[in-house]
Amino acid sequence: MVVQDPLLCDLPIQVTLEEVNSQIALEYGQAMTVRVCKMDGEVMPVVVVQSATVLDLKKAIQRYVQLKQEREGGIQHISCKVCLAKPPQTAL
Numbered sequence: 001m002v003v004q005d006p007l008l009c010d011l012p013i014q015v016t017l018e019e020v021n022s023q024i025a026l027e028y029g030q031a032m033t034v035r036v037c038k039m040d041g042e043v044m045p046v047v048v049v050q051s052a053t054v055l056d057l058k059k060a061i062q063r064y065v066q067l068k069q070e071r072e073g074g075i076q077h078i079s080c081k082v083c084l085a086k087p088p089q090t091a092l
Contacts, residue, residue, distance in 0.1 A: 022047040036061055
């Protein structure tokens, strides 16, 4: 059923209810995708609600990493030191 739905077909096979709800919230404009760049170059697309706080973003990153590790195997301990940098301002 999920595989045939055009809105949900991009979700992984072992999809969680949280991921389905996030995808629906994205479609309705209630959430946004934040692309978090790791120092090793990996980009993590993390979904948060429009009114998310830094703490919400941190929890979403932890959940993203946890789900990724569960699906791919690997270490289960996550050390989350989030460094948020403001993008450089450009002069117009």
